[in-house]
Structure formats: C-alpha cells, structure tokens
Amino acid sequence: MIRRWYSRQGARASSLSVALVGRSCATKPPQPTVPQAGEVSAEEVDRIVAALEKSESLMEDVVSHMQPSARRRLVVAGGTLEWFGKEHVAREVAAADSDKDHVISPKDFDHWFANALKRKDGAEAAVEGGTAAAASSDPRGVVGPVPLAALFVIALEAGLPFVGFGFLDNATMILAGDFIDRSLGFYLGCSVMASAAMGNVVSGVMGMQVHGLVEKAVQRLGLKMPVLTEEQQKGRRVFLAGHLGGTLGIMLGLTLGMMPLLFIKNDEAAKSDIAAxxxxxxxxxxxxxxxxxxxxxxxxxxxxxPEAIERVVAEYSSTHKLNIDQFRELCSDLRRHKHAHVHLTTA
Known part of the structure; x- marks a missing residue:
C-alpha cells in the first residue's frame, strides 16, 4: 500500500513539473546572454570604467600592474582611438605587432608611435590646408618605394647588434678554449678541438647573460629610423636590407672576434713537452x-x-720525481744546452 501511495505521489509530481515547465516556457521572457568564461559583460565593463574614472590612483595601480606588452597594447589602442577613430583600432594594434609574435615589443611600440605621430601630423596639416579628403583617407600613409638612404639606415640598425654579438661570441670562445686547453684540458687529456668545443659552451652561456645588452647599447646611439607604412615594412626591399645588414654584421663581428689570436702565443714546444x-x-x-x-x-x-739522468733530475726535485712544471723546466734547459754533460746518442 505504501509503495502504491509513493507511486501515485511521484506521478502527480511529475505531471505538475511538466505543466509548470510548459507554462514557464510559454510565458517567461527571454533571458539575456550570459558571457562565456573569459568574457566580460557590458555591465561589468561599465562598472570597471566608472571605477577607473572615479579614482586616478586606481587607474595608475591597474596600469602599473599590467604586463609591459599589455600596457603597450593598451596605449596603441588608446592612441588610435584618439587620433584615427574606433574603426582603425584593430588594424593599428595588429600593425604595431610588426613581427607577428603576438607581443608588442619596445622596438615595435617605438616604431608604431613614430609612424602614427607622423601620420597624425600629416592629417592635421591636410585639414589645415583645406584638403579634408586626404585627411579622412586611410591613416596608414602613402605607399611608395623606400629611399636608398632609408634602406641603408635599416641595414645599419639590423647589423650593428650582430657586430657586437659576433665579436663577443668568437672572442669568448677563443679565450675560453685556449685557457681550457692550457689548464683543464691538460688534466683531462683533451684534444685542441675538445677544448675549443668547451670554449664554445662558455661562449654560449656568456651570450645568454648579455642577451639584449648589445641591442640596448645600439639603441643608445640614437639612430633615426625611417618611418615606414605597414606595406613598406612588408616590402621585399626592406626585408633584404635588414637581412643583408644582419649577415654583414655577423660576418664583421666574428672576424673582429678573432683578434685574440694575435696575442695568444702558440708555444709548440710547451705542447710537445706536455704530450711527452x-x-x-x-x-x-x-x-x-x-x-x-x-x-x-x-x-x-x-x-x-740512467745515472746521469738521475743526477739531472735531482737538480729539479729532491724526491727524484718530476711534476709537469719541473719537467717543462728541464726540457727548456736541455734546449738551451744547459746540461751539456748529458749525452744523448741514437740507438
């Protein structure tokens, strides 16, 4: 009996829920779209904007806590909105990321800012001159061939960092390899090529430590980079100028990095003594x-x-055993004929 009562109650509840659902579907107004994960609703945007506009310190805190790339992206978007209009924001943000790595680097931002400022000034001059049609045209600027002087500056700007990097890389490898060959390489029995390979490891580690310092030093030179449009930046002439500048720069840097060879003494006698x-x-x-x-x-x-050799060895060591330094000293004295009483005859 109890089981039948629960069955009747369950059936009634099921019928009631179906009726309520049908009624709610027929009478309930459509709900607003709920933002997906990672999205922000319009109401939340309004609250954020109101809070930022109300408190200057809050805006400063928010901007200061942003990642540098995101902060530069925000400035690009705000500058575009102020100078060119909302319809150009997406295109200008994409154009600022010139290398398409989804990160607006300081170099990308500087180039975009100089380019945008020049286009803004040109648009204002066009308005003042009465050519409003030119001012309302595409803000990307006029596309034309890049002058040779501008290509030279582009090649120079691309090549100078490689000159410094190539010099440091090759010079460090040579100096470290020579030091390893004369010290650690002796105890490990390493060949010259093995010592050079270990020197290359040191050079690579050093290159990682000074990564970016060379580019910053070049930026301090104050080279005035030409302002190019997006189409000019994608042009073949600009690409070849940067590629050729980098190639010549690394060649010159590696060549200059061989200068330590002029000051390293190639002591073949010492090498033969160590080998012996x-x-x-x-x-x-x-x-x-x-x-x-x-x-x-x-x-x-x-x-x-053997007795003559023993007397000679006794002059260099009281233990009648020679270490590497004592043996090299003995060999050097023999070359200067200091021990003329020791006769070496061929077998």
Whole structure:
C-alpha cells in the first residue's frame, strides 16, 4: 500500500513539473546572454570604467600592474582611438605587432608611435590646408618605394647588434678554449678541438647573460629610423636590407672576434713537452720517475746513462720525481744546452 501511495505521489509530481515547465516556457521572457568564461559583460565593463574614472590612483595601480606588452597594447589602442577613430583600432594594434609574435615589443611600440605621430601630423596639416579628403583617407600613409638612404639606415640598425654579438661570441670562445686547453684540458687529456668545443659552451652561456645588452647599447646611439607604412615594412626591399645588414654584421663581428689570436702565443714546444709527459707517465701518477724518463727516451730512439739522468733530475726535485712544471723546466734547459754533460746518442 505504501509503495502504491509513493507511486501515485511521484506521478502527480511529475505531471505538475511538466505543466509548470510548459507554462514557464510559454510565458517567461527571454533571458539575456550570459558571457562565456573569459568574457566580460557590458555591465561589468561599465562598472570597471566608472571605477577607473572615479579614482586616478586606481587607474595608475591597474596600469602599473599590467604586463609591459599589455600596457603597450593598451596605449596603441588608446592612441588610435584618439587620433584615427574606433574603426582603425584593430588594424593599428595588429600593425604595431610588426613581427607577428603576438607581443608588442619596445622596438615595435617605438616604431608604431613614430609612424602614427607622423601620420597624425600629416592629417592635421591636410585639414589645415583645406584638403579634408586626404585627411579622412586611410591613416596608414602613402605607399611608395623606400629611399636608398632609408634602406641603408635599416641595414645599419639590423647589423650593428650582430657586430657586437659576433665579436663577443668568437672572442669568448677563443679565450675560453685556449685557457681550457692550457689548464683543464691538460688534466683531462683533451684534444685542441675538445677544448675549443668547451670554449664554445662558455661562449654560449656568456651570450645568454648579455642577451639584449648589445641591442640596448645600439639603441643608445640614437639612430633615426625611417618611418615606414605597414606595406613598406612588408616590402621585399626592406626585408633584404635588414637581412643583408644582419649577415654583414655577423660576418664583421666574428672576424673582429678573432683578434685574440694575435696575442695568444702558440708555444709548440710547451705542447710537445706536455704530450711527452702524458705519454711517459705510464702509471698516471702525475710524476715522472727516472725509469720512466729513460724508457721514454729509448722509445724515441735515444740511449742515455740512467745515472746521469738521475743526477739531472735531482737538480729539479729532491724526491727524484718530476711534476709537469719541473719537467717543462728541464726540457727548456736541455734546449738551451744547459746540461751539456748529458749525452744523448741514437740507438
């Protein structure tokens, strides 16, 4: 009985809900569109604008907490709205991002601002001169061939950072590679190419640390970049000018970076002494004993008196064992014929 009562009550509730839904669908007015996730409704926009207009400090706080790229995008949009009208905002924001990486860099913003200011002044001059039709035309400016002088400045601006980068990269690689070859490379038994490769690693790390500093230094030179329209920026002549400038810049920088080679002494004798020490040190102890020296001389075709070698070694080390520095000193003295009493005869 209880089960039948619950069944009747459930049926009545179901019928009532269907009737109410049908009635609400027939009489309820359409609801306003609810903004999706990430969107802001018109009412929220009005509240935000009212709050910003009411408090100057709030506006300063909001702008100061924005990401630099977003802040530059806001300035581009506001400047376009003020100078050219709302219908040009989307196009100007897209044009400001000249490299199409969805980020308006400081360089992009500077170029857009100079370009927009020039177009604004030209439009105002056209209005004052009575040519309102020209002022109301497309604010992107007149498209024409880029002068050679402007192309030269573009190539220079593109090439100068690569001159500095190429110089630092090559010079650091050479200096670090030479230092590694003379120090760490000796203990690790590295070849010259391996030392150069490790020097290249140091150069790459150094390049990451000074990333952007070269471009900032070039910007301080105050080169007056030509103001180009969007069509001119996309032109082949402008692309080739920047590409050629960068190529010549990196070539010049890498060439100048080889200057340390003029001051590095290529001591072949020292390299041969180190190679001999590494080869004769059979037990890898870091020291050469008299027997190892005698055996090494025999391998290269010389016969010597072990007692004479022992007396010579005793002049450089009281332990009768030579480290690398003592061995190099001995070899240097032998080249100057300091130990003339030691006779080396071929086997």
């Amino acid at each position: 020490f590494q080869k004769w040190d059979r037990d890898n102890s870091g020291f050469l004993e008299v027997a190892e020296i005698v055996q090494g001389l025999k391998e290269v075709g010389f016969q010597v008196n």
